[in-house]
Amino acid sequence: MERTQQHRQVAHMRQSLFDQGLLDEQFVQLEELQDDANPNFVEEVVTLFYRDSARLVLNIDQALDKSPLDFSKLDSYMHQFKGSASSIGAKKVKSECTLFREYCKAGNGEGCMKTFQQLKKDYAVLRKKLETYFQVIFHSLLFDKDGEN
Amino acid sequence: MELPSKINNNEKSLQQGISPSGNGGLISNSKLTALVVDSDRICQILEKAILESQGVETQVVGSGRDALDLLASGATFNLIIIAMVLPIMNGVETTRQIRAMGIRSKMLGVTACSYEREKQAFLDAGVDEFIEKPLTPQKLASIMREMRNA
Numbered sequence: 001m002e003r004t005q006q007h008r009q010v011a012h013m014r015q016s017l018f019d020q021g022l023l024d025e026q027f028v029q030l031e032e033l034q035d036d037a038n039p040n041f042v043e044e045v046v047t048l049f050y051r052d053s054a055r056l057v058l059n060i061d062q063a064l065d066k067s068p069l070d071f072s073k074l075d076s077y078m079h080q081f082k083g084s085a086s087s088i089g090a091k092k093v094k095s096e097c098t099l100f101r102e103y104c105k106a107g108n109g110e111g112c113m114k115t116f117q118q119l120k121k122d123y124a125v126l127r128k129k130l131e132t133y134f135q136v137i138f139h140s141l142l143f144d145k146d147g148e149n
Numbered sequence: 150m151e152l153p154s155k156i157n158n159n160e161k162s163l164q165q166g167i168s169p170s171g172n173g174g175l176i177s178n179s180k181l182t183a184l185v186v187d188s189d190r191i192c193q194i195l196e197k198a199i200l201e202s203q204g205v206e207t208q209v210v211g212s213g214r215d216a217l218d219l220l221a222s223g224a225t226f227n228l229i230i231i232a233m234v235l236p237i238m239n240g241v242e243t244t245r246q247i248r249a250m251g252i253r254s255k256m257l258g259v260t261a262c263s264y265e266r267e268k269q270a271f272l273d274a275g276v277d278e279f280i281e282k283p284l285t286p287q288k289l290a291s292i293m294r295e296m297r298n299a
Binding site for chain 2: 026029030032033041045048049052076079080082083084086087088097
């Protein structure tokens with residue numbers, strides 16, 4: 001595939017993540033922090049997010065299995081999760097975190113459970129799409145290097 | 150996966166308690182210094198990266214206790230960025246104790262929380278400003294401008 005087409009594919013994939021409401025401006029801030037000394041900063045921060053947040057997801061799952069629900073604990077877990085999700089620009093996940101916390105505040109267990117199921121789906125979808133996006137970037141860079149040689 | 154230097158340096162900072170400068174934390178008179186107090190690794194990395202991109206010498210600790218120990222050792226910072234949710238001693242209590250030590254550094258409370266009552270608690274504890282996460286370069290730049298002009 002031509003270099004221009006590769007670049008277009010990367011740009012298109014990136015734009016679709018914003019158009020689908022999966023990412024917000026914060027992701028752009030991460031990109032702007034990437035430099036020659038740390039060319040994979042964005043990918044590594046995102047990878048670290050998914051690694052670290054897996055524990056929180058498990059904690060929330062386990063806490064939602066208990067009866068009665070400890071809304072204060074659930075809220076605290078989700079507060080932490082929201083902080084790091086918002087730091088990588090995970091827009092949809094962040095708004096579901098906010099909704100979950102509203103349900104915690106209202107003591108609405110069913111609302112919490114439904115929201116968390118949706119959150120986990122969106123969290124997984126974003127992960128998959130970002131992994132694919134980073135792979136395409138990687139191949140595009142390889143292609144650029146081949147082109148130079 | 151090997152983390153790049155920007156993330157590895159942050160990890161090393163977590164173990165560093167004292168500034169190497171020997172003058173209590175100020176690396177040079179012309180450079181601003183900051184302490185990030187946050188237990189979330191993503192937030193630590195992001196906040197440190199943003200601060201360093203604006204020329205601020207930054208140290209990171211993961212708990213209120215570590216922050217108090219560092220400050221009690223004589224380290225000083227122009228800016229302290231402190232998260233609300235911290236292990237064992239939360240950000241609000243940590244802020245109170247920092248202010249009780251007589252520390253007058255600019256303190257910026259950061260949190261993913263959007264409830265007014267909790268924001269007010271943070272301000273009442275002694276932070277100068279409060280922002281909702283995530284910290285952005287734009288938000289930091291305006292704070293830096295104020296500090297440099299002060």
